[in-house]
Amino acid sequence: MKLSELLEQPQFSRIKIANKHPNLDVNVITIGMMEAPDIANFVVPGQLLVTTGFHFKNNLAALDKLVRIMSGKKAAAIGIKHHRYFDEIPQQILDTADKFKFTILLLPEDIGLSVIVRDLLHTVLEQQTDQLTNVMQQSLSLSKFILTGRSDNEILTKISGLIDCNVLLINSYGRLIAKSLNSMIDTRLFHYTSNKLDIININEPLTLWNRYLLYPLKSTSNLTKRFLIFELSSIDDSEQRLLIENIINLLSLENMKVQINLSDSRMRENEIFTTILNQNMSKNVIASNLKLNGINTTNNYQAFAVDELISSKAYNHTTVMHQLSNLIYWYYGKFETKIIITYQDFKTFVLVPATPNLKTELAKLQTFLLKNSTSTDIRIGFTSYEHKLINVKKLFSEAGEALFLAKHDDKHEPNEFRPKHVSDLLQLLPPKETNIFVNYVLEPIFKIKNTEEREQLLDVAEQYFLENRSISKAAQSLFIHRNTAVYRLKKVEKLLSINFKNPRETEQLQLAIRLYMLNKTNM
The missing domain is CATH 3.40.1390.20 (HprK N-terminal domain-like)
Structure with missing residues (x-):
């Protein structure tokens, strides 16, 4: 009063x-x-x-x-x-x-x-009792409204009617994600919240320019926190203050539901890739598994691995790595880049859409991690080679090797994977000449209209050579019957007019298939 x-x-x-x-x-x-x-x-x-x-x-x-x-x-x-x-x-x-x-x-x-x-x-108490009754009724009305499954915009419009002011909702990047009906967009406000305000470290209400009141919603992590903004210069009375506090509590519960769903989604993604890494799956099975879980298999990715050395032998290493993972998610989310994170051997592995400037980006990421975490010695290893997700094992292997060398050779800047194997060297061949050679050798197979049949023939030929010309092992790797493998190999011989027992002919075929598998994303 x-x-x-x-x-x-x-x-x-x-x-x-x-x-x-x-x-x-x-x-x-x-x-x-x-x-x-x-x-x-x-x-x-x-x-x-x-x-x-x-x-x-x-x-x-x-x-x-x-x-x-x-x-x-x-x-x-x-x-x-x-x-x-x-x-x-x-x-x-x-x-x-x-x-x-x-x-x-x-x-x-x-x-x-x-x-x-x-x-x-x-x-005073009589008026406070009346105010409390009114606030409880309004809070109950809002709670029921939220439970009907309303959108963020509809919820904010309802709140706007209760408080009699414009209401906005921003995310942990300071970007607008919802607003009450008829609210005007103040570009100066969002430029400030997204570029000037240290928003991930705000834990208390804040007044902006004597025009806006910013309230952080309760959250398990500052990196996924959302903020409610009221277009008010101040709170007029205790009833309004109490109502706003109740609104913050109600929306905080909704915010935590959003966080739980996000955390569950990330955990499922991690489990999918952990399974792929730990089991002997053919590329077809990997592709089917990824598609089944709604994960894109056609885009090219690069990979990097992260470790924190100070805590690497301490009891809290897992906690530190999860903190770094959350910061990595937030960092790439700011640029609206969808990444995939998984954990292997107590290290964090990250799949990122292919970019020509990965080393520069990782240097900036490393600076961000050091600034916003308690870690003081963060090592990063990465591979610049691009692969589809069916080759995730190769991506992680290269990133892991680069990380190992970064730690072993005491390299503090992001360390790039350097080729040591034949396959790595083959990728350095000029693309144009590679395509000419591969098409020359494999053209009869490429002419097969049925894509699945074409890939089956190439896969069985690849596994045949990888398994030291053992048909049984090739069939086992592809999860097919031995007779099926024999049939497909004979068809390859017939289409290409070669004999698998002729070393000169098979040497050319083996090289062509190796080059195709390494570069087919660009062919």
Whole structure:
């Protein structure tokens, strides 16, 4: 209840205002009565303090100090019994009150302090009870509205009607994700929240430009936190404050549901790739598994691996790596880049859409991780080679080897994988010449219109050579019957007019198939 509203009540008509420039818009939250010299230590915000003035009759300095302290603590006012120990409030005290726009009241001399306190407290509590009932009803209405499955925009429009102001919702990048109906988009605001504000470290309400109130929603992680913005310069009264607090609590529950769903999605993704890495699957099975889980198998990816050396042998290493993973998710999310993270051998492996500037990007990422985590020694190994996700084992193998060398050779900057095997060297051949050679050798197979049949023939030929010309092992690797493998190999011989027993012919075929498998994403 505002002080002006309280004083307008008929039963308080005899309470007078002593100073010329009081603040009557202050909220009265509680009533206190004191007859002790150390009362300043117990003043609370919103308190209307009443006193006879006994302890100040010969100590105006103490009264002056109390007025200053009460103003600083945002107390509501002080009421002094008129004609008890003060016939008039000294001018120096009134001047101090006016300076801080603090209110001094003169209480009727013929009414006991206990009666005045009783009546004031009854009036304040009665209004607070009405406010609480109103807030509970509004909160219940909003809760039911949310449970009907409304969109963020609809929920904010409902809140806007309750608070009577525009309401906005931003994410942990400071970007607008929802707004109440008819809210205007202030580009200056979102430029500030997304570029200037250290938003991932905000945990308390914030006032922006005396126009917006920003509230962080409760969250298990600052990196997935969302923020509610009210277009208000200040909160008018305790009812509005309580309603806003309830709204924050309700939306925080919704925010945590969003976080749980996001965490579950990431865990499922990690489990999918952990299974692929730990089991002997053919590329066809890997592709089917990925497609079944809605993961794109046609785009090219690169990979990098991350480890933190300080905690690598400590009990909290897993916790540290999860913290780094969350920061990596946030960092790439800022650029709207969808990445995939999995954990292998207590290290973090990341699949990122192919980019020509991976080393430069990883240097920036490393700086970000060092700045925003407790880690002081973060090593990164990466591969610049591009592969589809069916070759995820190769991507992670190369990134893992680069990370090992970064740690072994004490390289603090991101370390790039260097080719050591024949397949790595073959990838360095000019693409044009590679395509000409591969098409020359495999053209009859490429002419097969059925894509599945064409890939089956190439896969069985590849496995045949990889398994040292063992048909049984090739069939086992592809999860097919041995007779099926024999049939497909004979068909390859027939189409290409070669004999697998002729070393010269098979050498050319083996090289062509190797080059095709390494470069087919670009063919």
